[in-house]
Amino acid sequence: MLSVKHIEAGYGESIILRDISLEVKPGQVVCLMGRNGVGKTTLTKTIMGTIKAKSGSIIYDEQNITKLAPYERAKLGIGYVPQGREIFAQLSVQENLLLGLEASRDRKNGVPASAIDKFPVLPSMYQRKGGDLSGGQQQQLAFARALASKPKLLLLDEPTEGIQPSIVYDIQEVIRSIKQQGDTAILLVEQSIEFVKSVADYYYILEKGAIVAEGSIDTFDDSVVRQHLVV
Amino acid sequence: MEVQLLQLFNGISVSSILLLIALGLAITFGLMNVINMAHGEFIMIGAYSTYVTQLFFTSNIPADYFGYYFVLAILVSFAVAFIFGFVLEISLIRFLYGRPLDSLLATWGVGLVLQQLARSIFGAPNVAVQAPAWLNGGLEVMDGIILPYKRLFIIALVAVVLLAMYLFIYRSNAGRRMRAVMQNREMAACLGISTRRVDSMTFAIGSGIAGIAGCAITLLGSIGPSLGTYYIVDAFMVVVLGGVGKLIGSVFGALGIGVTGTFFEYWTNASIGKVLVFIVIIAFLQWKPKGLVTMRTRSLD
Numbered sequence: 001m002l003s004v005k006h007i008e009a010g011y012g013e014s015i016i017l018r019d020i021s022l023e024v025k026p027g028q029v030v031c032l033m034g035r036n037g038v039g040k041t042t043l044t045k046t047i048m049g050t051i052k053a054k055s056g057s058i059i060y061d062e063q064n065i066t067k068l069a070p071y072e073r074a075k076l077g078i079g080y081v082p083q084g085r086e087i088f089a090q091l092s093v094q095e096n097l098l099l100g101l102e103a104s105r106d107r108k109n110g111v112p113a114s115a116i117d118k119f120p121v122l123p124s125m126y127q128r129k130g131g132d133l134s135g136g137q138q139q140q141l142a143f144a145r146a147l148a149s150k151p152k153l154l155l156l157d158e159p160t161e162g163i164q165p166s167i168v169y170d171i172q173e174v175i176r177s178i179k180q181q182g183d184t185a186i187l188l189v190e191q192s193i194e195f196v197k198s199v200a201d202y203y204y205i206l207e208k209g210a211i212v213a214e215g216s217i218d219t220f221d222d223s224v225v226r227q228h229l230v231v
Numbered sequence: 232m233e234v235q236l237l238q239l240f241n242g243i244s245v246s247s248i249l250l251l252i253a254l255g256l257a258i259t260f261g262l263m264n265v266i267n268m269a270h271g272e273f274i275m276i277g278a279y280s281t282y283v284t285q286l287f288f289t290s291n292i293p294a295d296y297f298g299y300y301f302v303l304a305i306l307v308s309f310a311v312a313f314i315f316g317f318v319l320e321i322s323l324i325r326f327l328y329g330r331p332l333d334s335l336l337a338t339w340g341v342g343l344v345l346q347q348l349a350r351s352i353f354g355a356p357n358v359a360v361q362a363p364a365w366l367n368g369g370l371e372v373m374d375g376i377i378l379p380y381k382r383l384f385i386i387a388l389v390a391v392v393l394l395a396m397y398l399f400i401y402r403s404n405a406g407r408r409m410r411a412v413m414q415n416r417e418m419a420a421c422l423g424i425s426t427r428r429v430d431s432m433t434f435a436i437g438s439g440i441a442g443i444a445g446c447a448i449t450l451l452g453s454i455g456p457s458l459g460t461y462y463i464v465d466a467f468m469v470v471v472l473g474g475v476g477k478l479i480g481s482v483f484g485a486l487g488i489g490v491t492g493t494f495f496e497y498w499t500n501a502s503i504g505k506v507l508v509f510i511v512i513i514a515f516l517q518w519k520p521k522g523l524v525t526m527r528t529r530s531l532d
Contacts, residue, residue, distance in 0.1 A: 086417075086418040090410065
């Protein structure tokens with residue numbers, strides 16, 4: 001599905017990611033973990049294409065996408081929920097959702113029910129501006145917007161960060177249900193060890209821009225946590 | 232009483248012209264934040280397109296149909312200015328996003344080049360565009376008050392352009408893409424929108440609307456290569472006073488400047504009236520630096 005090979009990337013002259021390789025198989029949930037500032041967001045941005053890789057390659061669906069622009073990657077079926085949600089503040093909730101269809105092949109039928117049904121609170125807010133929503137509501141909107149194009153790969157960058165517990169639970173349930181349907185692979189950046197253990201198939205741990213530990217989720221135990229994640 | 236009414240009509244008429252020349256700028260400057268000093272030259276291009284359309288009609292089309300040329304001229308003006316804008320965007324403007332001072336200088340240079348181009352093609356002296364017969368004369372609403380058809384036509388034209396722009400920007404898919412890109416370029420790209428294409432289309436549309444303004448201006452008098460320079464300051468004033476980024480702001484901005492300007496000029500004289508308008512605008516912007524209509528929303532963090 002997605003395979004990142006020996007990626008090096010960063011901002012301007014400074015290099016953040018060094019020789020990163022990872023793989024996401026179809027239908028899998030792969031978690032990317034690590035302390036703050038180790039390059040998790042940089043990696044998702046590099047996969048999405050908003051940061052250009054300096055070397056290495058990104059293969060998606062047997063196609064080399066390393067040189068493609070972000071919008072071309074989105075059209076190939078990569079959905080993205082960025083850190084900080086990035087809702088279009090001046091646009092209505094409905095318009096935000098419709099923009100999620102831009103990458104989709106069939107736009108005529110509107111936003112698919114499968115994207116909205118998971119977030120029952122959204123339809124009641126269609127006419128409100130995206131910027132007037134609370135953080136948790138915005139997060140749900142960003143999630144639904146990413147699902148609108150029925151992506152084959154979802155990049156979720158800390159979807160539960162800074163959100164009230166009940167909505168965190170809702171979002172975790174949504175991730176579980178997507179996994180159960182099995183037709184969307186997920187690369188999830190997540191801090192909650194408990195949730196990762198319950199949902200992931202595979203994990204990678206980043207430290208100083210390099211992958212220091214990886215394995216299937218049953219090898220993810222307390223010693224790994226203590227060594228790489230405890231502050 | 233009649234005089235006051237006539238002044239009000241004059242004010243609205245001036246506002247409609249101000250608004251028409253500012254609408255294109257409301258897109259290129261208001262939405263895209265490009266300080267386009269060549270905006271006036273796009274108006275000039277529209278005016279000369281109308282002139283050429285008229286020449287074409289007088290030499291190729293039977294005189295009976297001459298009256299219709301103006302309708303076609305509006306479309307031609309839009310198309311020609313649109314193409315010029317499109318070319319300017321892909322050849323120059325796209326390298327200057329986020330660099331206001333550079334784009335100010337570069338577009339000013341482009342403006343001078345375009346003026347010289349017009350001078351080379353059409354000659355330095357002004358040329359007159361003959362208005363179609365159905366726009367001559369006026370509507371007599373009461374004793375001594377005649378509203379010229381040309382002025383009424385421009386007001387109607389502005390209303391139509393404004394409505395079309397509103398529908399395009401706020402109701403169409405392309406308009407939604409446009410607003411998304413202007414608000415959050417990176418996220419729009421991540422959703423599958425080609426920001427390059429949206430940028431060039433948006434700039435071209437803004438330029439095309441300037442072309443329509445140029446077409447309308449041919450009704451007011453003769454046109455020359457430096458026509459645009461008379462209007463560029465007014466256009467920026469309307470957009471800045473109205474509030475950058477909102478279409479409705481430009482409407483209020485134009486009405487404010489047009490109506491108060493006309494009354495100031497009536498009470499004093501033409502030059503003092505202009506000075507008073509400037510003073511009021513400066514004072515107002517001290518009080519509300521963001522203009523008449525500002526965007527309000529819960530701040531995003």
